[in-house]
Amino acid sequence: MGVRKDLKRAKRRTGPTHRTGVETVRDEHGVVREVRAAALAPRRTTGSTADIPFTNAAKAPDAVVLRRAEHGAWRPVTAAAFADEVTAVAKGLIAAGLEPGDRVAVMSRTRYEWTVLDFAVWSAGGRTVPVYPTSSAEQAGWIVRDSGARYVVTETAQNTATVATGTAAHPGPPRVWELDADALAELTALGRDLPDQEVTERRTALTPDTVATVCYTSGTTGRPKGCVLTHANLYAEAANTVELLHPVFKEVTGQVASTLLFLPLAHVLGRTIQIACLLARIEIGHFPSIRPDELRPALKSFRPTFLVGVPYLFEKIHDTGRATAERIGRGASFERAHRVAVRFGEAHLDRFLGRGRGPGPGLYAAWALYDLLVYRRVRKELGGRARYAISGGSPLERDLNLFFYAAGIMVYEGYGLTETTAAATLVPPLGPRPGTVGLPVPGTAVRIATDGEVRVRGGIVFGSYWNDPAATDEVLDDGWFTTGDLGSLDEDGYLTITGRKKDILVTSGGKNVSPAVLEDRLRSRPPVGQCLVVGDNRPFVAALITLDPETVAHWLAVRRMPADTPMSEVVRDPRMRADVQKAVDYANEAVSRAESIRAFTLIEGEFTEENGLLTPSLKVKRRVAQEAYADEIAALYS
Secondary structure, three states, X not given: OHHHHHHHHHHHHHOXXXXXXXXXEEOOOOOEEEEEEOOOOOOOOOOOHHHHHHHHHHHOOOOEEEEEEEOOEEEXXXXXXXXXXXXXXXXXXXXOOOOOOOEEEEEOOOOHHHHHHHHHHHHOOOEEEEEXXXXXXXXXXXXXXXXXXXXXXXXOHHHHHHHHHHOOOOOOOOEEEEHHHOHHHHHHHHOOOOOHHHHHHHHHOOOOOOEEEEEEOOOOOOOOOEEEEEHHHHHHHHHHHHHHHHHHHHHHOOXXXXXXXXXXXXXXXXXXXXHHHHXXXXXXXXXXXXXXXXXXXXXXXXXXXXXXXXXXXXXXXXXXXXXXXXXXXXXXXXXXXXXXXXXXXXXXXXXXXXXXXXXXXXXXXHHHHHHHHHHHHHHHHOOOOOOEEEEOOOOOOHHHHHXXXXXXXXXXXXXXXXXXXXXXXXXXXOOOOOOOOOEEOOOEEEEEOOOOEEEEEEOOOOOEEOOOHHHHHHHEEOOEEEEEEEEXXXXXXXXXXXXXHHHOEEOOOOOEEOHHHHHHHXXXXXXXXXXXXXXXXXXXXXXXXXXXXXXXXXXXXXXXXXXXXXXXXXOOOHHHHHHHHHHHHHHHOOOOHHHOEEEEEEEOOOOOOOOOOEOOOOOEOHHHHHHHOHHHHHHHOO
C-alpha cells in the first residue's frame, strides 16, 4: 500500500494542488481546446546545464549523485568526484582541439561514461550529438556529416568500424575515441597539463541560449532530422519536471530517491531525466539494455525507488508474471489477479480523486490475497523498492496501468517528442488519470487544432532543425510546434493521444481509422510481439502480427512441444491462432465494428532494430514494414 499512502500524505501536506496554475481554454461549443500550465521553475537568465556538476560539488561535495557498476557492485560517485572527472575529460577535449561550438558525436549504449562525456563536452564549450549505437554505417555517417561533428566517441570496436565505414568518403573524417579502449583515460592524459581554469572559462561563457545538443529524430518517416536544443530547453524540461514531482519523489516517501537509467541516452528522454536527477541530486545508475531478462538482475541489485521506461517494459513484466503462473499451473489465478487489480485500482483512484466510495470489503480482501500471491512478486521484479514509474514513447494500456497501481507501483504517463525536449505533458503526482498522458509540463501550453492535431508551446520547444530551415518552417508557427499527433483534451485539460496524423488509414468505404489504438492494445496481450495495422484504401482493417519469442518458448513448453519447433509450424498452429485471436478481440473492443481488425496474418520473423523495422525507441517503421511484407498484406485481401 506504500504508493497509495504516499498519495494520501502528499495530499494532506500540499492539498489538491495538481491543477494549481493550470488554465483551460474552451471554444464556442464549450469544448476544451487549449490548456496552459504555469512554470514552477523560473527561466534561467545566466549559466547553463554544464554548471550542474560544479554547483553540486560546491554545495554538497560528499553527496552521492551516481553509482557506477564495477565488479558486480554499485560504487558510489560523489558530487566532488564527478565534477573532477568532468573537468579532466573536458581538458582533454580542449587539448585535442575542440573549439567552442564544435560538435562531438557520442555513439554508445547507456553507461556511466556517457554522462561524463555529456557534461565534459558542454564544459569545454561544445555541443553533443547523440548517435544510436545500433545505427548503420550510412545512418552514422549521415549524422556525423550533417552535424559537422569533428569528433566522435564510440563504445565498442564494432561502433568504431561503423563510423569509419560511414565517414570514409567525408572530406575530413572525424577524430575517434573508443570507450572500450579507455577513451576517458586517454582524454584525461591528453589534458593533464591544461589548467582547470581553462574549463571554467569555457563553461562560464555559456548562456541559456547557447546550443547544447543536436538530437536527431528516430527517422520513422524518412531521414533523421537534427533538433537543435539549447541549455534553456534542457533546463526548462528538467527543472520543471523536478518541481512537478517534488511532493512525492522528494518529500513524502522518506526514501533516498534513486533510479536506474536503461533507456538509450541517445534518446532525449533518457538524457533529460538524467539532467533532472543530477539537478535534484537523485542517485543514478546506468544499465545498457532494456530487455527485461537482462535488466531484471540489475534492478534487483540496484533497487531503484522509481523507474523511467516505455510500455514495452511494463508489458513484459506483466507477461512474465502470467507465464510464471501458467508454468506452475496457476494461469487462471493470475487472470483473476489481473481482473481484481483493475477493479481495485479503478475504485481506489476514484475515491482518492473524490469520484467514488472506493473498494468495498470484498474487493479489499481479494486484493490482499493476490498481493500475497502475485503483486508482491511484481514489485520484486522491479527491485523491491520502486513505488513510481514514468512511462513514455507510446500509450500504456489503461488496464495495465491500473494493474501496476494495485501492485503498488504508480505509473505516470507522459507524452513528448525530441522537438519538445522529451515530455510536453506528464500526469501530475496528485492527479493520477490512467488512460491519459497528463497535463502540460509546467511552463508549457497544449492546443488541439481544428483537425485534431496536438500543438505545443513553451520553453521546452526547440528552435530549429539543424541545416533545414524549410522543415523548421513546416512545424513551427508563431512559437507553436505542430506535433503531427492527434489527440483530445478532457474537461480538466488532460491530454489523450489517439494516433499519428500521417498514420491515419482511410478504408475504401471512407472510414478513418487510427491504427495506434488497435496496435497499443494488441501489443499489451500475449503472445503478440509487434504488430502493424493496415487497411489504407482497402475494404477492411487487417493486421500483421509477430510473436514474442519468450512467449512462444513458454507456449511450447506448456504444450510439451519440442523447444526447437519451427516457427513456420507455430504460426500455422490453430491453437496459436486462437490465442492471437483473443488478443485481436481485446483490441477490437476499443473501436467500432467498421474500425475493427477483420483478418490477421502471423509473421514468422520479428520486427527489430537489427532488421530495420523498429526505431531505437521501439516504434515500427511503418513504410519500411509495409514494403518488406507487401506480399503478406496483399494476401490478406486476396
